[in-house]
Amino acid sequence: xxxxxxxxxxxxxxxxxxxxxxxxxxxxxxxxxxxxxxxxxxxxxxxxxxxxxxxxxxxxxxxxxxxxxxxxxxxxxxxxxxxxxxxxxxxxxxxxxxxxxxxxxxxxxxxxxxxxxxxxxxxxxxxxxxxxxxxxxxx
Ligand SMILES: [Zn+2]
Ligand SMILES: [Zn+2]
Numbered sequence: 001x002x003x004x005x006x007x008x009x010x011x012x013x014x015x016x017x018x019x020x021x022x023x024x025x026x027x028x029x030x031x032x033x034x035x036x037x038x039x040x041x042x043x044x045x046x047x048x049x050x051x052x053x054x055x056x057x058x059x060x061x062x063x064x065x066x067x068x069x070x071x072x073x074x075x076x077x078x079x080x081x082x083x084x085x086x087x088x089x090x091x092x093x094x095x096x097x098x099x100x101x102x103x104x105x106x107x108x109x110x111x112x113x114x115x116x117x118x119x120x121x122x123x124x125x126x127x128x129x130x131x132x133x134x135x136x137x138x139x
Contacts, residue, residue, distance in 0.1 A: 026051060027069055039102030045072070045085065047104045050112070054089040056096070066092050075100075075113045083109065 023034045026046035033046050042060060045052035050072040057063040068091030075083050076097070083100045100109065 027053065037101075037103040042099075043101055044098055045070075045087065045101075045104075047101055048108075050085060050104060050108050052087045052096075052098065054092065054094060059096070059098070064094075066094070068092060070094075070096065072108070072112055074115075075109060085109075085112075 023032060025032055026049060028051035029046060029049040031046065031048050033043065033048075035043050038047070044056075044059075052070040052072075054064050054066040054068040054070050055062050066089060068089045070087035070089050072085050073088045073095075074086040076086060078084055085098050085100055085104075087096050087098060088094070
């Protein structure tokens with residue numbers, strides 16, 4: 001057993017304590033993603049199509065063996081007003097939440113955010129009816 005050689009490769013948890021400064025080619029849209037411009041030390045998704053890859057179990061640990069493409073399925077707002085993305089793995093269905101980066105495509109983010117509003121699971125007229133029932137009708 002050669003322990004010294006093993007130490008040279010990235011140990012488990014390496015990315016937790018080190019910002020990842022690698023460039024990568026997005027598996028979904030094929031664009032080259034560079035670390036510059038993300039505004040965070042940890043870019044884990046493509047700023048153009050917002051897709052990610054299933055590499056982490058805990059954020060940044062690179063412990064997942066799945067490697068599937070993670071599609072952005074929603075955005076949510078954290079307590080501090082910061083937006084975060086919910087990614088879902090195409091292969092195993094795992095969900096994860098990731099901070100958005102400064103240069104993420106704002107149009108993509110907005111279209112994700114309004115998706116449920118644009119496709120409500122009930123007819124919009126229902127809202128008028130509800131407003132009347134609860135006395136919120138505008139004069
Ligand atoms: Zn992409
Ligand atoms: Zn997966």
